[in-house]
Amino acid sequence: MKITGQRKLAVKPYLSRGPQDAVALVGGSVQFQCEAGGDPPPDVLWRRTAGGGAMPLGRVHVLEDRSLRVERVVAEDEGEYSCEADNGVGVVRASATLTVHSPPAVVVHPVDADAEVGQDAVFECGVSGNPRPSVFWSVQGNRSLLFPGATAGRLAALSSQDGRILLAIQSVTRNDSGLVAVCSGVNPAGSVVVEARLRVTSPEDQPPPVITLGPTNQTLPVKSVAVLPCRATGVPAPVITWYRDGIPVLPGPTVNISLAGTLYINDLEKRDAGVYTCVASSRSGKSTWSATLRIEPPTNPNIHFFRAPEPTTFPGPPGRPHIVNKTESSVTISWTRNNKIGSSSLLGYQVRHFEGGYRVRHVEGGYQIRHVEGGYIVRSRHSVKTQHQPLDRLLQVEVFGRDPGTQGSAGWVVVARRVQGPIYTQYHLTPSVTYVFLVRAENSHGLSPPSVPSDPVSVLVEDGHLVEARHGLMVDHIVELTDAQPVSTTAVKLTWEMYDAEFVEGFYIYYRPLDGSRSPDTYTMQTVLHTGDASGFQVAGLAVFTRYEFFLVPFYKEVDGRPSNSRTARTHEGGGYRQSPQSASI
Structure with missing residues (x-):
């Protein structure tokens, strides 16, 4: 008996569905297909094309249908991916390119x-x-x-x-x-x-000079020496002059003024007594600081003599004040304490603020601040029998401000005392006026040197509804331009998707040609009002067979929002219908 056998034929691998070029966003995912047939059934292997980098292990998976899925895409995943089907009879390969899109990010x-x-x-x-x-x-x-x-x-x-x-x-x-x-x-x-x-x-916008160390009240014996310091800083450098009871003090046989501004009076006599005022002036304005000098016979048993405390007994200067919050009429500043508190405990903080004009203000502790010719004079009213006669009794914050329409400076002004914490809020500020803050510490011996002045700050009065609208339109993506499709030789149909329409009255559509030599000023804007379900617009009047870039800007009243993403499209070629290249979908 003859037995006849039937031989089985092998079939080389073939692809019924191969990978296609794809575009993915950073952080997204992408999938490449590779459906292969053959006899015997082929094995499928995925690889990256030589030079394209390593396969992103840990983020890549081969699915049951042999598709390749890449998760959490990063920019380095961009490149060519190859699918290879092999069953021993033959091999078939196909490749696709992954393009990774990343949204704009600010690097400068x-x-x-x-x-x-x-x-x-x-x-x-x-x-x-x-x-x-x-x-x-x-x-x-x-x-x-x-x-x-x-x-x-x-x-x-x-x-x-x-x-x-x-x-x-x-x-x-x-x-x-x-x-x-x-x-x-x-x-x-x-x-x-x-x-x-x-x-x-x-x-003229420079703050007026700042007196860093001024004179203090003293009671001294006849024939002794009086030392009244006055140091000041400013831009430009200030000039220091002295006055006694409003009359200029001139150098003489017993009077000397150092280059640093300190006033020395030798062989004191009763006629040398009075109110001595240090004036630091420049083109930015002037600041003044006054103290009373009392002269008594050394044999008077009813007088307690005292000199000005040494600067080493004062606190160290606080840190530079920073603006931590502002509203339409207030500014909050914060600063750091200095570890040096001096020879006595810190008493608190004092705030100074520019108001301009001429006024007399009575403040806590028996002091008077008088604004004169763009400066201020601080006169002590304390009894001269006290051992230490500080000019003020706090850490002080000084504020300078000027209305843009004014000229010159009206000086630094105290606006608060005994502020306990390293934070202060100044209310009732004037819109469009620029303010500058500085801070001083004080103990019972006297004031510290001033801090470095703060950055200038101003407040603006804005409609609260518009502020909310600006925040909503700028922080979030309001609209996505999903497609730009050419419909003729001179028109493109735009389609978009709204995510939040609360503060959207309409869109500005911006577009510009990208082909050939063009002026950087060449762009066009059209306004489209938002009307409920409308989610598209046809832009007409374009050049033939020209590639354009489009994007939208949502608006609410005078507030413009964050632009949408962009899309590009090319109008049809003249003389007949031509399917134009289309932008990739994201």
Whole structure:
């Protein structure tokens, strides 16, 4: 009997569904398919193309259907991934490219700038992302955009060699003070916005001189020597002069004024008694500090003689005050204590504030502050029989402020005493006035040197509803531009998705051509009002077969929000229908 056998034929591997190019966001996930057949069934192996880096083990998984899934995508995952099917009869391979998009991120944050009237101010901004973001400048309250190379009056946007973009403001004026420069970056993955403020100063805006060590009340015997110190700082350096009962004190046989400003009086006589006032003056203004000098016969048994305490007995200067909060009418400052408390316990804190004008203020402890010609005089009313006669009895915070429309300085003014903690809130401030704070410590021997002055600060009165709207529109992503689809040779249909419509009255649609040589000023803006369910708009009047970049900016009244992501699309070619390249979906 003859037995006939049937031989089984082997089939080389083949792909019924191979991997396709994909785009993923940083932090997202992506999946590549690899459905293979053959006889015997092939084994499937995934690998990264040579030079593309290692497979991200720990974040990559091969699923039951042999698909490759990459979790928590990072920028380094970008590259080519290959699927290889092998069953011993043959091998088949297919590859796909992963493009990783990352939203714009600020790598160089613009900082607040100070410039004097007539000088140029420059802001710097750097934004990274993939694809490379379109970065531009704008000014808060003005909807014009400045891409690198563009100019608008005294404003110019420039590119630096290291990839930063600069905003230069030429010959600033007082009206530029408070200007908010806005740096924005957009790409298909998202957007970012950062702001910086311009403060314009002039020589007259410098705070008046600060007397760091002034005279104190003394009772001295006839024929002795009186030493009345007066040290001051300021920009420019102040000039120190002395007065006795309002009459200038001039050097003489028994009177000497050192270069540092200290007044020496030798061989004291009764006629030398009086109120001595140190005046520190400059073009920024003047400050004054007064003390009473009493002269008595050394044999008078009813007089307790005392000299000024040594500066080493005073506390050390507190740390520089920092602005920790501000509202439309108040500013809160905070500072650090100095470990040096001096020869007696710290008594507290004192606050000084600029108010201008001429007024007499009676304050706790029996002192009078009189504002005269842009300065202040502090006159002690304590009995001269006390051993220590401090000018004030606290750690003091001094505040200087000026209305932008005024000239000159009205000095530093005490506004609070006996403040216990290293924090203070000053209320009832005037909008648009710039204030500067400084802090002194005090014990029963006297005042410390002043702290370094704070940064200038001003308060603005704003509509609370608009403040809330600005916060809502700037902090969160309000809208995503989901698609830009060409519909003709001159039109593109935009589609978007709203995430929060509470403070959205409409959108500004910005678009600009990306092909060929173009001016950096070439962009167009259209306004679309938000009407309920509307989530698209057709932009017409475009150039034929030209690639455009689009993005949206939500707005509420005069408040502009954070831009959407961007999309690109090319209009159809003339002479017939042409399917244009479309931007990848994220």
